[in-house]
Amino acid sequence: MDKLVIAGREFDSRLLVGTGKFASPRVMAQALDACGAEIVTVALRRVDIGNPQDDTLREVDGEKFLLLPNTSGARTAEEAIRLSRLARAATNIKWVKLEVTPDPYYLLPDPVETLKAAEVLVKEGFVVLPYINADPILAKRLADVGTATVMPLGSPIGSNQGLKTRAALEIIIEQSSVPVVVDAGLGLPSHAAEAMEIGADAVLVNTAIATASDPCEMAIAFKLAVEAGRRAYLAGPRAPADHAEASSPLTGFLRD
């Protein structure tokens, strides 16, 4: 498969995986290995003083994966910038998945605050991957201020609804000057394949893998779906027709 390039860095895998909601660190490590993910997202939270040794990421090898800290929990640009700076201070990782979600029910991203934060973070040297609604104009504005990707949602985070935003995603993909990573709402491998078939550069999946009965098998299924979708896109799929087009010859029938 052709390589994914984000901010000048090459990746073989077009499947980004989130590390939340796994039943155990071991199951998470197995799933990450099984699907060949190279970029994995992580969150920043307060240390639980009552349980300071709790470390869900202990089996995630920072050498093997590019850890992509997110700004989940941020409700404003200011909070997202604070989290980004803390993440960079903790690890020297300059990459950040920028998310600003003021509404906890649908977790939809705030476009104004996201753009504001992106401008500041790009100026500070961050590689910014913003989580956005599927808004082509916002995607363009973000790319214009220098974000490394755009990450439009298929449907609300963790909802497993698939590509509810398909028409807008197609416009973003058509117009984007930066890689398009479809993030959020992909509940099945077929959703991921669909995103790749319409030309997304990559997808990010967490809930669908982490909460499956067998996360490792689901991770493999997503890997195969992403590869299948990418290959299909590169192979140049034909557009649907509104009538039949015979596959067999329309001559030489056994009748007069």
Add this chain to the structure above:
Amino acid sequence: MKSLQINGQIRQFLPQEMPSTLSALLEKLGIGATTVVAEVDGQIVRPEEFTRTAVRDGQTIELIKFMGGG
């Protein structure tokens, strides 16, 4: 008594038990330093600076780490 506000909670220390640096505080709390970054009164402190970062009575300290997330 001396006190620190750590991750939103006030903790009190006898003067002789008050940790003098961030790394001493982490040790006292049983927190491994490798996954943690801190904020002291709003200023970010990197892990490599913990040993030389003094802790003083009345400060607000945030201890933060990475965990699973999408």
